[in-house]
Amino acid sequence: MKTVIIATKNKGKAKEFESLFSAKGYEVKTLLDVPDAPDVEETGTTFEENAILKAEAIAHQLGHFVIADDSGLIVDALDGRPGVYSARYAGESKSDEANTKKVLQELEGVPEAERTARFYCALALASPNQETITVSGTMEGLITEQPSGTNGFGYDPVFFVKEQGKTNAELTKEEKNQISHRAHALKALDEKLGQFLKREEGM
C-alpha cells in the first residue's frame, strides 16, 4: 500500500486523514508515529504560512514528501478570532475544552443570527525536491450556546451545521468527512497530488 506522511501531532486530525486517505488506497503515517519529530513553531499570520512552515520543516527532516494541515475556527462576531490561534486560544496547554469555553464566554449574549462562523483548512504539500503547493477548504456553521456531541475534536461540539441540523460532534466521522473544511481542501489537493507524485518518482 502507498504511504502518505501527514505532519501533524493532532490525534483528531490524524483519524480524519486516515479515513479520508484509506478511501484513496493510501496508508497514513503522522508525527504521532515519529517520536523525535520537532515541534515546529507556528509563527505565520495565515493558515497557509503555518501549513508551509510545518510541511517544509518536516519534509526537510524526513527527506520525504509530506502534507501539513493548518486549520482553525473563524468567528465573525469575534472579528475572525480564534483564527490562526485556534489551538492555543486559551493558552499553551492547547486544551480543546478550555478553548471552546473561551469562545462561548466571549459570545455570551450574542444572538443566533450573529453567531456565524467557519472552519478553514490550509494544506501544504512539500518535498525536499519540489516547490511547495497549498490548497484550502472551508465549512460554514453557527456557534451554539452549549457544547453537544462527543465525536470529532477541537471546537466540533459547539459548531452547528444548519444543513445537517447537528453539531460537528454529533455527526459520524463519515458524515463529517463528506462536508468538512479538511475534506474540501483534500479534494482541491487531489489533482495536484497525482502530478506531484509523478514528478517525485521521476527524481
Ligand SMILES: O=P(O)(O)OP(=O)(O)OP(=O)(O)OC[C@H]1O[C@@H](n2cnc3c(O)ncnc32)[C@H](O)[C@@H]1O
Ligand atoms: O499543528 P498540528 O500538529 O497539526 O496540530 P494542532 O492541533 O496544533 O493544529 P493547528 O495548529 O492547525 O490548530 C488547529 C486547531 O483548530 C481547531 N480545529 C481544526 N480543525 C478542526 C475540526 O475539524 N474540528 C474542530 N476543531 C478543529 C482545533 O482546535 C485545532 O487544535
Ligand SMILES: [Mg+2]
Ligand atoms: Mg499546531
